[in-house]
Amino acid sequence: MANLFVDGKYGDRGIVLGNEAIARGALEAGIGYASMYPGTPASEIIIALDKNKKNIKNLYTEFSLNEHISLHGAIGASWTGIRSLCAMKNVGLNVASEPAHFLAYTGVKAGLVLAIGSDPGAPSSSNEQDDRWYSLHTYMPIIEPSNIQEAKDFTKKAFDISEQFSFGIILMAPSRLCHNAGILNFGDCSDRDLISGNFKRDPENYLNLFNLAVKNHKKYLERNELLKKYVYNSELNMIIDAQISSTKSSRIGFISSGIIYSHLIEALNFINADNYKILKLGITFPLSEELINKFLDNLDEVVIVEEAEGFLEFQIKKIAFEIGYHGKIHGKNVFKAYGELTIDDVINGVAGFLGKAAPEYFTAAVNKSEILSDKTPQRMGTFCVGCPHRGTIYSILKASGYSNTDSKDRDVIIAGDIGCYTLGLLPPYNAMDWLTCMNSGLSIGQAISIADKSKKIIALVGDSTFYHSGIPVLMNAIQNNSNILYIILDNSWTAMTGHQKTPSTKTDIDGTPIPNSVNLKDLLKSLGVSYIKTVDPNSVKRFSVIIKEALTEKGLKVIIAKRECILQEERRKKIKNIKSKTENSPEMFYELQKERCVKCNECFVELACPAIQSAKENGINNGKEYYFIDPVSCVKCGVCYEVCPNSAIRKVEFNLHPVINSALNPESQLSFLGNK
């Protein structure tokens, strides 16, 4: 099948992910530079381009070390006349906020779009921040698509606007859009042969100091005023007039943008209220006073439907004040300012405001779900089967003498950080004492080591997070001889966002060596760390002894917990030997012998490998419970074998895959299906 993402042209249709639609929009606009520090939910934007770049002429892609570098890179490319796309997750803009604040001063040459994946409800983030507020001081215009088609079309358009007004443009996409898949009608791509950069000096714009900065400040405020005129006429905004005038409904209006606008339209249809005046904002910064004025005209009340703290409400109320609007403006008095605003929230809010009833089946389902949720134990994510982080967290808990019972105050403080290992903060491990932003672990930890000398501190960091912004923190800790054990969980990849390489990744998944990779140990040595140990995190007994020892030493200690991410290791194996599976050579498996197992829970709860499962002897709900290893999901890391104090787990050899064995022979010891 042809690769639509690369070869699609006008007239083609496909099912495309929101993130891919953004990337495709950029491709149609003729970008030559794309960069990001990976972050959910935005990662697939650059992944889509990166994995196809062999087939796309004149495209450079980069997974940069952090967002600050990545946005700077996009700026540099734009200055040479090449259209550039930078992507990041919401909190990434905190890291990139410095270049973002200079972008209006210097302006762009070729179009620059910064696509931001926001994460309301924070399923994959450590906060819910709404990056739109930054634009009140960065002056970066904001564009918000509402569906897949707009994600592409608006991105493409954003490049033109960027060039016309010399601003970097923000394209906001919440996870509900990034990870929505729907129909995309493709457009044509511009001619990629023409892409080549040429940097020309432009001291008036690029140099900012003293009065030069002031002059550029004035200039961008003027450009912003011009942009507002454009916004007034832009087809990215849309007013839907009420069909019948002079009724009560014609005096009420709704304003919304992005995905929430799609909720609004559906909610109005849901409650049969489809005759209200609506303003759809595709550009949410800057707003055009004229447009808002035109919309508010002859409305008594307006409801702003948006997520988070009310960025539109803030701006619109200011405009309403200036134009002397006398009607009522509602927003956060109707809709909550925290968590994801779901379709249910919007239906309830709009129905409540209009005094209309939601359909009976909706209210019945809402009520039912409250009753059911009591009966439904929560389910939280955990480490993959065979994940080396499980070994690290388990070893730390064992070394510091904690079981994974809920946290009381402890003598050993464990600082978390951002990455897969963050999951160690969840039950059953409860192994972390704080988690905020990238590299907050060691940063906060080193101060605590000074302020509270009665405690021992372990700070965790993943390899990618360490390279992102951890090196300055480590240097700070070295210089001040902080009394901390710093564990670098080096799994060779930025695993959580889909396995992008880190600076020390040595071989690509297909076996190609990666040039210029950093030797972590040498780096640490050169920074002046004298206590460095490298351990295999799956050798949990050895690892916990080493942690125990390190905790008795004074000063800064670094342990590198080194083992490749199991998903990558498995993929590598698959690529190498797709054959051998059918051959009749015996294969080794781990087996949990239920007659030896005393259910001490060391493997089942403390280690909690998901491949170790429980079942009842006589079917799903009957008889005595026993534990077993599910041979389908076990990746044979051997950690459970090491931790079982009762030698109940053994290695066995089978000629046939035991799954097939057990499926064929339900009496088999390894039968784990639990069926009657």
Next chain:
Amino acid sequence: MKKFNIAITGLGGQGIITAGTILKNAVLDSVMEDVSGSERRGGAQREGYVEAFVKYIFYDSIAELQNPRKNMHSPMIASGDADVLISLEPLETLRAASYVNKNSVIIFNTNPHIPISVRMGKNKYPELDDILESLYGITDNVFYYDFNKLSLENFGSIISCNVISLGVLFAKTNIPVSKNVIENILLKGSKAKDNLRAFNIGLNL
């Protein structure tokens, strides 16, 4: 405008999102058909719940298709608004039961996967009979099978649960999409032979 909403839920690694994408591809041939629907992965990597929404939209007229009050669709399914719930894990069926109403069809996998809180002894995993009672309290149209067992017996692994469940979807509901369309999509995808067989196993349940 006709609509048909399908919620698919389960755990990471069960192919929930793939199942959703297969269904979405069914409406590419006509401009009068549209589809929306997002996916959500809870709690990062493994063991977390995953849900995918597929919302089919069939427009009555070009005018409706071009009407901005009609042609925009939320990527989420509202409470009670799913015509079908497919769930590949019993507990997740219960969690997602808020999507269905008394006319909906529920198709679910009886093979349980115990969450950590139950492992730790903090919660009890509900008995299958309790789950069924709750579901029958909402709708009479409940179909349940051990998809893991079916997949394992036929394919030696549990990866076909999702496609088998799609077969059941076409056997037990009035989904307004022809099953040939889905078979053609499977035919073009990877592991076409296995997937077609899995789909047919579901169709005949």
